[in-house]
Amino acid sequence: MSAPPTPAIEVDHLVKTYAGMTAVADLSFSVARGEIIGFLGPNGAGKSTTMRILTGYLPANSGTVRICGHSVATEPDAVKRLIGYMPENNPLPEDMRVSEYLYFRGRLKEIPRRKLSPRIDEVLELCDLKRVRHKIIGQLSKGYRQRVGIAEAILAEPPVIIMDEPTIGLDPHQILIVRDLIAGLRGRMTVIISSHILPEIEMTCDRVLIINRGRVVAQGSPADLRREVLGRSSAAPSPRSKTFSSRPRGAVGTPSLPPRPCLQPHPSMPSPKSIAHETFSHAT
């Protein structure tokens, strides 16, 4: 896919404050088309706020955001047609059936009626939701609900997909499925996913953006970041990496993390030691 001249997402000196608290402080980055980018940072780093500003749901205090060349502040309607968004905690109506919900969302996203049914079948297949298509969303398990959210985000085939913590609360096998699903979008869509756990996103992302207190503190490919942080920590073992200076030690590794090779269909639980190597805070 030849890259068009405008990047998919351009964020320039973005600032957002809530009642005296700065959530996003002068954030700038850009994402090329077809790139999968991971947003990494501890809780309260400004990930969700940034994502909400990208979708146009929240207005920024200053700075500009452009999605495929359209400004979020001045052309919200154009931007809404370019994005698929799955918010934090994946809110879904409790009393609708999966296929009904996707149909409703598809109509709102202006998919022509003719194309909608085949497209719903396609995303249900893609997200492995065929078995539950007639179930009521409120009765689904967390993993299925998460996949309904992802199916909804990719439904209209938007050029940009924004997902806030798509793997939160999933078991290792489901994380693998979600990861493969996102990897399958590579090249076709620009994807931004957020997480506070590096291994969850490093397998899928081309680039990881680490933010803390509303600022980009590091960015690069997962391998580069790992090398940099591990290298620094071996040179000076006692101080923590400045990247995660505010994060409490050991707060990020969850025991449900899958092992890094994603070829295994049923991953066994990783040993605590392997988790320690997976996360920055333990590595430092």
Place this chain on the structure above:
Amino acid sequence: MKHFLTLLSHELRMLLVSPSTYIAGTAFLFFMGFIFTGILENYTKAPQDVSPAHVFFQLFWLPVFFMVPLLTMKCLAEERRLGTIETLLTTPVTTTEVVLGKYTAAYALYLSLWAATGGFFYILKRFSSDPRLIDSGPLIGGYVFIALSGLLFVAIGVFASSLSRNQAVAGILCFVMLAGLIVGVRWLGEASFLNRDMLAPAKAAVDYAQIFTHYEDFTRGVIDARHVLFYLSGTALALIFSILSVEAKQIHA
């Protein structure tokens, strides 16, 4: 406005598949039937000056106080509590379409509940030997009044729902606003301190907003453009405030 019909059909569909709609409808008809029977009983005891329809619709405030908050408290508060308003507003729909869709669905339910009470009058006409009991004037006037005032009442309910993410708070707010509008204004109209010359404009405004007076006019067959304007402008105002409220909550999230 191209998403309005999508949103409206979605809302109506959700109302139709929800058991609470049918429970509310049954309870409403039960309650109204109880009132209607009570009115008819009075007619069996002594001859009355006015037709049963007149008395029946005069008690409109009773169901309005309870039904309107119950019908509308959920519409925007629930979306905000679940967070689905975020996914809704990040699609190419406008806040206006969302609010109008919810409002129209709630109003349609309100109207259909009242329309179901038409059955009472049908039964009365079918089984009573006295044709004087059915006076078509107050009957039609009453239903026109219900339809027109319902526009404003439901809009107030939607506005209350936009103010809070808690359904109970929204419901109580709606109840208080409706009580203020219906009973509060009536009480103000009877208050003597407004009779001073200085407060004459305020007195005129209060008299204009007397919903019970509007009702009397409607049942007498007087459809005054000022009354129609009162309800239409009030509805527009309440809906505009609802839209602004939803948008303001977004900005100050």
